[in-house]
Amino acid sequence: MNNASIGRPASFLVHVSSSESREIHAFWLDSQTGGLEPVEVVAVPGSGAPTRGNIPLAWSRDGKVLYAQVRTDPFPLSAFAVEPASGRLRLLESCAMPAPMAYLSVTRDGRYLLGASYDNALLAVNRIQADGRLSMPCLQILPTPPKAHCVIEAPFGGFVYATSVDGEAILVYRLDAASGRLQAVAATAVRPESGPRHLVFHPTLDTLYCVNESAGSLAAYRVDRACGALTELQYESLMPAGFSGRAMGADIHLAPGGAFIYACVRKTDTITAFRIDPATGMMSSAGAFEAEDYPRGFAIDPAGRFLLCAGQNSNRLAVFVIDPGTGALTLVQRHAVGRRPSWIEIVPAPGQLAR
Template structure:
């Protein structure tokens, strides 16, 4: 471990596949190195995590989904440097297989893949979620009968303005923009942006300007650039770019590539995408318009089946959670070219996500 600790990383993993649940690690600001502090498996399959704060005290809280058929969320006290401590009990989301969550306006939101819905839960003073106030069910489907026979909400994310909640649905090839009533905790669909049929959108990331975002598609290895108007809450797709080099269409045990996560650099010049199957990280350059990503390269992810990709708070280090090889790898980033260079790896069985807090 280096001399300068920048903070902590929290790593989610699938307990059903041998994972440790939530692992806490120190982060060395000079090397990007992760050093394990503790872990807890009190919640099953905490596949995605989100940092937040208790509304009453401002204390740091870590939120986790339980990606099970009886979908739930849980809150953890992470003030100390030991294992996260459960606050209250896990709370039902009224949906199947929550895969993502985010915090906005005193509420916790989950995207429930299995049931194709988004859930809102109010946060109590200690940071624990109360009973769900709204379960907004999506409708529709897509041309891939194996994956799109029904809605599959995969991500829910507050926009930078804090006025909207966006949900990405792999089953309906669309992104829904929802409005929250903070008083009642109810969600209503404000608008819906339809993407090319069969692309299977999975996750999105905002450009730091706040005027654009990028939707990474899982069923076809592409990224869709969109204009985003936070004043009107309208999303407009403007172009689609492959995240794999020309002529590369296959990879991995399945014979296909399934992109998983998209990240934009803090200066808005680069975009990175993780590709399961091809087991790579794509590097795309963004120009001043922010509307035309250009694929520059695809480099190895440092493992197999990269389920998540994230930047550290400084924007200098990129981390990949490699689910099937059971490790988190990290990369230093060239500020001029955006190219990642391997810098280290930590064994984490069935790793599924990395967040910082």
């Protein structure tokens, strides 16, 4: 019996990209047990050299196309269609980009792909065609302060937010939905030597959370819906007392519904959890948990039951069950993946998406 089929009950599709081996490992995740079943390993188009940093991934809004970019010249960005009957990926196209992107995201209307280039300090916008392919050349390229690392659209107001690690700022743009072009409207300076890296919005509150790479900290900001401006609400260290140096904070995710937020730090091999007040968005500590060696990326399944973490040095994918009451993480299993894994995406099984 082929379990990877339409109608597969209670499962999610997991993709893990690994930069050194330049491949994507796909798994079925059992939404009840946390068990992983391998689906396939897909080579990502690019040069023969290992790609530096990571291979960012992003899904189209309809869940039919997965985007991935290799960060070595000529910086190919590939679009893969997912086959509904099997969950396997089929390459649609691979096109050269003007710069290597550390982060990819799709706008809420599904019409544009946004990219942030850490190496070249820029943002890029591409129009997405009806079949999921990208229109080239880029619709827009915008310079940023040094080391752009994230770009996402807010769930309200047509604003887009981006981080600049060494520019010590969160940048705000207004998105013109008709043209796809971004217009800079504001920039929020963060605390010195923070190094803002990745962002996530609370699903119901006007609150933005940011994990800081340099300081190894987590900041919360109130968002002004009228103009997109940010006001700091809270700033919490993720580091043990006495730590010095660059912490290498990495990734941040909210549990579905926004009850808990998680952030990882590479230098301490930990994922830290905070409980979020549903009225104010303020955070209170829910514990720090041992993760994989050098946890660069992690993700939470759409049901909020499991957290999956990629160990960039261990070359493993770890599955943790999330305690719904406390937010605590308990290891379920580990699975080998490619060399230097760094990005994870989890979506419902294709057959469930099609319904």
